[in-house]
Amino acid sequence: MAASRYCPSCLSAVSRSIPQTRINPIQTPSFLLPFHQIRTAVQSANAAKYKRKGKDAPASQRKKKSRTSYYTADLKNALQFSLIDAMRYLKAAEVGRPPTSAKYELHIKLKTPKNGAVVRNRLRLPHPVKTDLRICVICPSDSKQAQAAREAGAALVGEEEVFDQVKEGKIEFDRCICHQDSLPKLAKSDVARILGPRGLMPSAKTGTVVKDVAGSVKDMVGASEYRERAGVVRLGIGQLGFTPEEMHKNIRTAIDSIKKDIAGVADRTPKDIHEVVLSSTNGPGFSLSGEIRGPNSPPSKDLAVKDELVA
Amino acid sequence: MRKLQTKLLAIRLGPGAVVLPKEVKRIHLRFAPKINGGHMGSRKFWRHELVRLKYHNPAVSMTVDRDIEQTDPATMSVHFAPENADQTSGSATASSAPSQQTERVETINMKNYTNSEILDALVQLTKAYPVEPTPEEQEELAKLEEQRRKSEKDSKLSQEVRARVKREKELLEQARGDVASQAA
Numbered sequence: 001m002a003a004s005r006y007c008p009s010c011l012s013a014v015s016r017s018i019p020q021t022r023i024n025p026i027q028t029p030s031f032l033l034p035f036h037q038i039r040t041a042v043q044s045a046n047a048a049k050y051k052r053k054g055k056d057a058p059a060s061q062r063k064k065k066s067r068t069s070y071y072t073a074d075l076k077n078a079l080q081f082s083l084i085d086a087m088r089y090l091k092a093a094e095v096g097r098p099p100t101s102a103k104y105e106l107h108i109k110l111k112t113p114k115n116g117a118v119v120r121n122r123l124r125l126p127h128p129v130k131t132d133l134r135i136c137v138i139c140p141s142d143s144k145q146a147q148a149a150r151e152a153g154a155a156l157v158g159e160e161e162v163f164d165q166v167k168e169g170k171i172e173f174d175r176c177i178c179h180q181d182s183l184p185k186l187a188k189s190d191v192a193r194i195l196g197p198r199g200l201m202p203s204a205k206t207g208t209v210v211k212d213v214a215g216s217v218k219d220m221v222g223a224s225e226y227r228e229r230a231g232v233v234r235l236g237i238g239q240l241g242f243t244p245e246e247m248h249k250n251i252r253t254a255i256d257s258i259k260k261d262i263a264g265v266a267d268r269t270p271k272d273i274h275e276v277v278l279s280s281t282n283g284p285g286f287s288l289s290g291e292i293r294g295p296n297s298p299p300s301k302d303l304a305v306k307d308e309l310v311a
Numbered sequence: 312m313r314k315l316q317t318k319l320l321a322i323r324l325g326p327g328a329v330v331l332p333k334e335v336k337r338i339h340l341r342f343a344p345k346i347n348g349g350h351m352g353s354r355k356f357w358r359h360e361l362v363r364l365k366y367h368n369p370a371v372s373m374t375v376d377r378d379i380e381q382t383d384p385a386t387m388s389v390h391f392a393p394e395n396a397d398q399t400s401g402s403a404t405a406s407s408a409p410s411q412q413t414e415r416v417e418t419i420n421m422k423n424y425t426n427s428e429i430l431d432a433l434v435q436l437t438k439a440y441p442v443e444p445t446p447e448e449q450e451e452l453a454k455l456e457e458q459r460r461k462s463e464k465d466s467k468l469s470q471e472v473r474a475r476v477k478r479e480k481e482l483l484e485q486a487r488g489d490v491a492s493q494a495a
Contacts, residue, residue, distance in 0.1 A: 077312070078312065079312055079315060079316070088366065088369050089319060089322055089366065091365060091369060092322050092362050092363070092365040092366035092369075093322065093362060095357075095361050095362055095364075095365040095373050095375075096340065096357050096361060096373060096374065096375030097375075284315055284318050284319070285315075298369050298370070301370075302369040302370035303369050305369065305370055305371070305372045
């Protein structure tokens, strides 16, 4: 008998056991397990950042206290460069630019309170950056001072004629000096509205109202002016063709002069030089370490190469 | 610092990071101010490769003259030191810039060539050898790349959060507006 070969009780036992194995919850398909693990691993370490922690705190308590001094970054981990290294990068960044347009710039970050006196002065660098400064002198055009000022290199000398030009919008000068006796006329002429926003308005505070006009014109030709804005003093410091030695002298002079100014206002507002950054017109900024050359710097005469067009 | 490091590595490494032999004294590029007429490659060469070239060869004077007509040829002239004047090759032609008789000048035509082709021509002409990144630099590059990828991911995440917050705010605003209009 064919049926006798299959024990009915055995069959039923097998058939009963099959559904049991299927239902068994412990035997989850193994390929699903790693998926769960990966999904937990995907959670970024930054996820904690997106949990808004301060949500329950009232807005008044969350408000940041405003600072009374300008922010100064911690320079402990900052990259700092020797002068030659910075110049090498900047010369590369400025390659092929017209040599008259690209310049080195110096930015001096001060540790200073937001209110109070600001550093502001004029200095003569040992190697002037710009020699084609156009200076306007306000004094009677037929006087002796006018003659002397013209000889010293002033581009524009006069009183009414200068005011008229300025009112027409023709401002063809970069600096403006006024003789002491002409100051009332200047004040009456109503050009302050035009000159003021450009920083050209003569005033005793900036040292541009003087008696000896010719002398200050001489000082100004080849001098550069600087002032502190938002805790930073910025000034042009050199042409791209300067050698590291020339740059070093210029930077030293600028920093010494600023230090002197800082000492001058120290009793009112305490200040301190925090960081010195060398940059250029189109290049990145480099925080200077104070050394002239680093371990891998090229010889300084390599950087003295002038990239000027030879026709 | 990351931005600065990326910039500095881009000045140090990449196409154009080659050291020229000592006898190369000056490189002069001449091309038009606009790119039409095949002047694109030369401008790109100036903006990308020449920067690295200058970094690795600070003693070589490199100048760019863009004061020519659009129809004029774009050329690069490479000036070699006088002592090698005797071994001029046949391809040498007089450059646009007047030079001393002892100075050897070779010109490369840059018109209608891309920046990489121009670089290849220069390397071939001067037999310059490339600068390989040091292990530290490679490590730094890898680190910056890793940070870049991570920041991309994080910015996406952040964007989602901001979009959600904005949506919630809008909904709230809308609901408030509805209430106000009903009250009125």
